Amino acid sequence: MENVIPYRLQLLAISIAILFMFFIFRLIAKGKLREEYSFIWIICTALLLLFAIWRNGLDVIAKLMGIYYAPSLIFLGAIFAIVIFLVHLSVVNSRQHKQIKDLTQEMALFKEKLESLFKDPKKEK
Amino acid sequence: MSNISKVLIIVPCYNEQDSVLKLFLEIKNTVNSSHFFIEPIFINDCSIDKTKTILKENNIPHINLPVNLGIGGAVQTGFKYALRNGFDIAVQMDGDGQHPPSELEKILTPLHYKEADIVIGSRYITKEGFQSSSLRRFGINYFKKLNKLLVGVKINDSTSGYRALNKKTLQIVANYYPDEYPEPETIILYALNKLNIMEVPVFMRERQGGESSIRAYKTAYYMFKVSLGTIFLYIRLKFNGKRDTL
Incomplete structure (x- = not known):
């Protein structure tokens, strides 16, 4: 279960998640995205980042939920x-x-x- | 209290260049009753033909909507105007000449004597004048059954847009009025607000210009949309109480 994802791919995923988060924050800061709508996007990016870092996370949760x-x-x-x-x-x-x-x-x-x-x-x- | 009712005739029009002037002159000339002081207002719903120019050049009282709102939104503008300018009664009359001004007195009189809150000019009580297509009659029959089932009110012509409303009703419709095909839905609105609906037979003409808002291929959509609107309005008013209408 150790090397499910190659490190290079993980690095790519993390940088994309961070880039996306940066993009969302910029939109909010510029006033182009209202806070009430930005909420869901912040959660989305947080999840993206979480699974990019926690490599086995998806498997663990799937197993917990009984998803094959x-x-x-x-x-x-x-x-x-x-x-x-x-x-x-x-x-x-x-x-x-x-x-x-x-x-x-x-x-x-x-x-x-x-x-x-x-x-x-x-x-x- | 004076015994003269101030009446506003609301004429929503969308691309009705052929009929507006004729209709305006007809309204001006027909009603000569000492009971009513009548003032028309034409609501131009962003027409793309010469309607706007004709209204302006002939000094016809009118309101230009800057954005197309559809029939419901246009008529509601008239309701708001009536309330703000102290009218006792508002009449909605189609801009295509289907509703002859000569029948005005028939729908105004019950309101003047406070016999009803809403008077609907119906072409199906006595089978006179233009009777429209079988498809439309089928729809009308369907709404008749639906209304009877939901609120127990029997209306013969729930799609008729030739109606007169008193002040009490105006306050309700100024607050909420359906956008598209409002007629059948509002029967529910009135009935659940415990308003007294009366139907009087009127003579209707065939449209003199323009197009019906209900075209053949749209019938299925119309039936679906109105049924949905009617049922949800019923649920909203029945179970949420009259706390808010929207």
């Missing part, structure tokens, strides 16, 4: 996370949809009022 073929655990976890995140995005999207609708209506009503005041300045409703 360890790599299928990756797919299970990844697909589960993706689905959850997509639902979250749909919720955000729906909320924004309503917000945009409300804003549009407010703006249209406001514009109409402004124009009617221009036309007839004495009439102040």
Whole structure:
């Protein structure tokens, strides 16, 4: 069980995980990614880093869960996370949809009022 | 209290260049009742034809939406306008000329005498005038059954968009109104808010321009979307109480 992954590959995995983490932090620092969404990405990178360092981790956890073929655990976890995140995005999207609708209506009503005041300045409703 | 009801006629229009002016003149000229003071407002939902220019050049009172919201969002803009400007009654009337202004008094009178909170102009009580396709009638029958099952209200023409609402109803729809195909869904909304819905027979014309928002190939989607909306709205209002509508 010792040399499941060659060291070179492990080094590559660790550097990719660190690079990814750096990329996420930069996005947050620049204000391009809101903290509420960055949460899930930080957890993702942390997991990536964890398994890059802890070489037998995947096997150990798979065995604990009774999964015969360890790599299928990756797919299970990844697909589960993706689905959850997509639902979250749909919720955000729906909320924004309503917000945009409300804003549009407010703006249209406001514009109409402004124009009617221009036309007839004495009439102040 | 004065005995004159201030009425706002909300006309949502999307690419209705052929019918808006005619409709506006018709609204201006038809209702001569001493009970009602009538004011139309056209809601231009980001039309890509000449609707905007026609509205402006002819001095027709209108609101231009900067972003296309769909029929529900456009009508709701009118509801908000009605509430903010102190109208007692709001009428929704399609911009394509399907709903003749000559029938206005029929749907306004029950509201004026406080006999109902919502009046729906229905073309299926007496089989007069334009009756539309068999496909649409099938859909209407389906919603009739669904509404009856869920809230026990029997509405013959739940897809009719020719409706008059009083102030109490306006406060509800200003807060929540479905975006797409709002008509059948709102029956549930009104019924669960314990509003009194009345249906009166009206005469309807064939559309004079534009396209129906319900096209043949979209029917399946329409039925599905509205059923889903109706059922979930029912669950939300029934089990969450009236704490919030959205």
